Amino acid sequence: MEGSAKRVLAVDDDPLVTKLVRINLELSGYRVEEAWDGETALRVLREDPPDLLVLDLMMPRTDGWEILREIRQSEELRELPVVVLSARVHDEDIIRGWEMGADDYITKPFNPVRMVERLEGVLACTPEERRERRRRELQRLTGMIGSGN
Secondary structure, three states: OOOOOOOOEEEEOOHHHHHHHHHHHHHHEEEEEEOOHHHHHHHHHHHHOOOEEEEEEOOOOHHHHHHHHHHHHHOOOOOOEEEOOOOOHHHHHHHHHHOOOEEEEEEEOOOHHHHHHHHHHOOOHHHHHHHHHHHHHHHHHHHHHHHHH
């Protein structure tokens, strides 16, 4: 059973956030690794990619935007499911996250139980389903922005 557990990499420069993510995912049967900066995250991703990445955007050295860009441009990592977990709550940031290839975007503060449900939803989708969901979400978000002006 241990070998079949999905592996998640939680990347955030706040150890309390990664701990909260780790505890809740481990309680749901996931194996969780943590990284507190972008450079470490990229090294782990290249050496042994996880089944899912939970990614903060605002970090020292290499931020989450750059990590997301590198993942989506990488032949080996392009299909990796990525869920952004960020304090960046403005519409422009959320839209940018989806445009850059996030498979979900969760804002802080967050409900840990709901976070696990959303991560499970992302993991249950095929890459094609995630791309379609991204397209629909961008359409919804940009339609909301456009209708508000």
